[in-house]
Amino acid sequence: MSATPMSTALADPRDRGGPAQPMLIARGLRRYFRLKGRGQAVRAVDDVSFTVFKGETLGVVGESGCGKSTLARLLLHLLVPQAGEMVFDGDLVGAARGIGIAALRQQVQMVFQDSAASLNPRMPVRDSIAFGPLAAGQSRAAARQTAEALLQQVGLRPDLFGPRYPHELSGGQKQRVNIARALALGPRMVILDEAVSALDKSVEAQVLNLLRDLKRRLNLTYLFISHDLNVVRYISERVLVMYLGQVVELGPATAVFAAPRHPYTRALLASRLSMDADRRTLEPPLQGDPPSPIDAPSGCRFRTRCPCAEAVCASRAPPLGHWEDRASHIAACHMATQGSGHTLAGAG
Amino acid sequence: MDGGQDRGPPLLEVADLTVRFVGHEARVQALAGVSFSLRAGEVLCLLGESGSGKSVTLRALMQLLPPGRTEVAGQVRLAGQDVLALRGRALQAFRGGSVAMVFQEPMSALDPVYTIGQHLIEAIRQHRGGSRAAARARAIGLLELVKIPAAARRIDAYPHELSGGLRQRAMIALALSCTPRLLLADEPTTALDATVQIQVLILLRRLQQEFGMGTLFVTHDLAVAAEIADRVAVMYAGRIVEEGPVAAVLRAPAHPYTAALLASTVHDQAPDQDIPTIPGSPPDLGALPPGCSFAPRCALVRDACRIGPPPATHPAPGRMVRCLRSADVLATPLASLATGDYR
Ligand SMILES: Nc1ncnc2c1ncn2[C@@H]1O[C@H](COP(=O)(O)OP(=O)(O)O)[C@@H](O)[C@H]1O
Ligand SMILES: Nc1ncnc2c1ncn2[C@@H]1O[C@H](COP(=O)(O)OP(=O)(O)O)[C@@H](O)[C@H]1O
Ligand code: SF4
Numbered sequence: 025m026s027a028t029p030m031s032t033a034l035a036d037p038r039d040r041g042g043p044a045q046p047m048l049i050a051r052g053l054r055r056y057f058r059l060k061g062r063g064q065a066v067r068a069v070d071d072v073s074f075t076v077f078k079g080e081t082l083g084v085v086g087e088s089g090c091g092k093s094t095l096a097r098l099l100l101h102l103l104v105p106q107a108g109e110m111v112f113d114g115d116l117v118g119a120a121r122g123i124g125i126a127a128l129r130q131q132v133q134m135v136f137q138d139s140a141a142s143l144n145p146r147m148p149v150r151d152s153i154a155f156g157p158l159a160a161g162q163s164r165a166a167a168r169q170t171a172e173a174l175l176q177q178v179g180l181r182p183d184l185f186g187p188r189y190p191h192e193l194s195g196g197q198k199q200r201v202n203i204a205r206a207l208a209l210g211p212r213m214v215i216l217d218e219a220v221s222a223l224d225k226s227v228e229a230q231v232l233n234l235l236r237d238l239k240r241r242l243n244l245t246y247l248f249i250s251h252d253l254n255v256v257r258y259i260s261e262r263v264l265v266m267y268l269g270q271v272v273e274l275g276p277a278t279a280v281f282a283a284p285r286h287p288y289t290r291a292l293l294a295s296r297l298s299m300d301a302d303r304r305t306l307e308p309p310l311q312g313d314p315p316s317p318i319d320a321p322s323g324c325r326f327r328t329r330c331p332c333a334e335a336v337c338a339s340r341a342p343p344l345g346h347w348e349d350r351a352s353h354i355a356a357c358h359m360a361t362q363g364s365g366h367t368l369a370g371a372g
Numbered sequence: 373m374d375g376g377q378d379r380g381p382p383l384l385e386v387a388d389l390t391v392r393f394v395g396h397e398a399r400v401q402a403l404a405g406v407s408f409s410l411r412a413g414e415v416l417c418l419l420g421e422s423g424s425g426k427s428v429t430l431r432a433l434m435q436l437l438p439p440g441r442t443e444v445a446g447q448v449r450l451a452g453q454d455v456l457a458l459r460g461r462a463l464q465a466f467r468g469g470s471v472a473m474v475f476q477e478p479m480s481a482l483d484p485v486y487t488i489g490q491h492l493i494e495a496i497r498q499h500r501g502g503s504r505a506a507a508r509a510r511a512i513g514l515l516e517l518v519k520i521p522a523a524a525r526r527i528d529a530y531p532h533e534l535s536g537g538l539r540q541r542a543m544i545a546l547a548l549s550c551t552p553r554l555l556l557a558d559e560p561t562t563a564l565d566a567t568v569q570i571q572v573l574i575l576l577r578r579l580q581q582e583f584g585m586g587t588l589f590v591t592h593d594l595a596v597a598a599e600i601a602d603r604v605a606v607m608y609a610g611r612i613v614e615e616g617p618v619a620a621v622l623r624a625p626a627h628p629y630t631a632a633l634l635a636s637t638v639h640d641q642a643p644d645q646d647i648p649t650i651p652g653s654p655p656d657l658g659a660l661p662p663g664c665s666f667a668p669r670c671a672l673v674r675d676a677c678r679i680g681p682p683p684a685t686h687p688a689p690g691r692m693v694r695c696l697r698s699a700d701v702l703a704t705p706l707a708s709l710a711t712g713d714y715r
């Protein structure tokens with residue numbers, strides 16, 4: 025479960041900061057979307073801070089609309105953050121003496137949920153994979169070779185699948201091609217945004233195994249976004265839980281799943297289906313849908329659905345706490361903060 | 373949940389349902405002889421991966437398949453009525469009365485230019501007549517039944533003004549408006565978030581019991597089946613390969629495909645181990661293998677499996693399986709099935 029021992033992987037000349045330097049630090053990221061014709065804004069990502077350590081898989085969970093995809097796009101500067109900063113392997117992103125956006129995008133790649141939309145329908149998949157290396161200056165022959173080696177790595181026979189067009193592949197095969205394409209420039213970190221969510225269960229298992237295998241062999245770091253708690257528990261070393269644009273809990277996967285500290289995380293976990301017809305859920309852990317991020321509640325955003333909400337929850341937003349190492353388990357809930365004024369503070 | 377077969381006659385009986393799509397180039401055998409029955413008040417889950425024929429089964433029951441390009445054969449009887457013979461007005465009455473359908477995407481049942489109330493009132497008056505005011509009152513009652521808060525206000529909302537979970541509830545209310553005897557549900561919770569999915573599953577379970585409807589519930593998710601089904605029918609390549617009470621099938625599957633699906637579904641597996649997978653992919657429905665359709669991927673395959681489709685056998689009361697080696701599958705503990713240690 026731990027990261028690949030450094031001794032087996034060749035030292036990467038791009039590893040400037042060394043093993044102790046986090047791969048990525050995000051501080052105070054914010055992105056609102058203005059709504060046309062209305063004065064309001066969708067607070068899609070609102071003051072989000074976290075760290076991705078080298079060699080880990082950080083899982084990001086939360087219900088649809090909580091800001092996971094917006095966060096992913098901010099990390100790659102596909103959307104420009106309105107506030108906050110990022111540090112990639114010790115270098116400030118976008119700063120004069122830091123790392124530029126183009127260089128960042130070589131080292132951080134992304135795989136999306138919709139396996140078909142990400143591929144050019146009029147191009148054999150081999151050429152789709154070779155496109156990045158070609159654009160980065162590889163010769164036609166070298167780019168072709170890279171593509172075939174990558175197809176092999178993701179478990180598709182290059183002679184059989186290379187010449188095929190996307191419509192000639194199954195969903196699982198297309199997603200393998202997308203993974204190959206994301207790896208074509210030799211990234212150090214890959215953001216997987218619901219990358220297995222549209223696949224059948226048995227195919228999802230194949231792709232998860234592949235992702236774990238690639239991570240070991242290529243010494244990768246993953247940010248793994250999913251709404252599926254079972255999948256996130258399986259693949260992640262640490263987990264970040266989002267609710268309405270904010271981080272509500274962050275910690276080692278084992279700790280978060282065994283002893284969740286935020287009532288929202290508790291409800292999410294309790295909503296998992298048991299796979300056991302003799303242990304059915306009789307009462308839903310939460311009522312209603314998440315409120316709209318347009319008029320998010322004051323104070324703690326979860327308070328309108330929280331069974332433990334008290335007056336302090338409406339008046340003040342609970343802090344998450346800023347210090348974070350691989351072992352810290354933090355939650356943005358007044359019950360998790362001594363002296364917050366919540367009657368159950370420190371009780372959990 | 374004992375699968376008891378002797379609690380009155382079945383509401384729905386499907387026998388040897390076969391569906392072929394005939395195109396210019398290819399013939400697709402989407403269903404190759406599907407048989408099952410369903411009693412009033414019972415939930416049968418059709419469980420299978422994409423392309424296995426779940427939606428085609430429901431659409432065939434509703435006669436919703438494109439007529440020119442589809443060959444349908446077999447028998448479908450609802451409370452004794454020959455469903456596949458229905459035409460014209462009788463078919464209309466069947467679709468809007470005896471049977472209702474809910475989908476994954478509520479907007480496939482809701483028209484964006486009408487309010488929720490207009491949908492419901494129209495359906496109620498068509499089904500049982502009566503005044504507009506009475507229909508409106510009943511519509512509000514239905515919205516309350518599906519637990520839509522502030523129903524008297526929300527009845528005038530347009531579909532897009534509701535959240536995903538509320539839209540799903542509105543579609544369920546619309547399906548119930550004709551008090552159907554049979555509810556066909558095609559992955560109705562698949563697009564919902566975890567905390568909303570469990571709410572809708574619990575709601576459907578309750579309504580189904582209150583109304584005593586027979587429910588045919590399609591899902592690709594074992595966990596959803598475990599939550600809502602009385603019995604499950606596992607589909608593979610257009611056939612039901614295994615059927616039985618849900619708890620028994622999930623605890624001790626009798627078909628290698630069911631066992632493999634169970635093992636490959638991510639759920640509490642050790643994070644440092646690969647998840648068992650099923651090698652290869654489902655067969656081309658235009659060229660099914662002559663024997664067991666699962667044979668090319670099956671770890672237990674023997675020469676005999678490739679000769680003809682395995683016959684249905686009954687390893688226990690209320691259970692059916694089509695596999696020559698089901699006795700070996702049943703005799704193997706789940707843990708070893710998952711690791712493929714059973715040759
Ligand atoms: N380009 C956009 N314009 C307006 N609103 C947006 C845009 N992109 C995302 N949103 C809104 O921001 C919120 C977060 O969306 P998203 O990041 O896609 O969530 P998730 O990936 O967790 O489902 C949602 O309310 C969504 O509707
Ligand atoms: N109208 C159609 N014309 C041709 N083939 C179809 C049609 N509808 C479904 N099929 C094919 O029939 C098979 C079963 O489809 P379906 O029942 O939708 O699967 P699922 O189990 O995912 O619901 C698939 O191979 C599908 O491509
Ligand atoms: S009949 Fe044979 S090939 Fe088919 S599932 Fe059983 S053992 Fe496997």
Ligand SMILES: [Mg+2]
Nearest residue numbers: 092093094218
């Ligand atoms: Mg998203």
Ligand SMILES: [Mg+2]
Nearest residue numbers: 426427428558
């Ligand atoms: Mg379907």
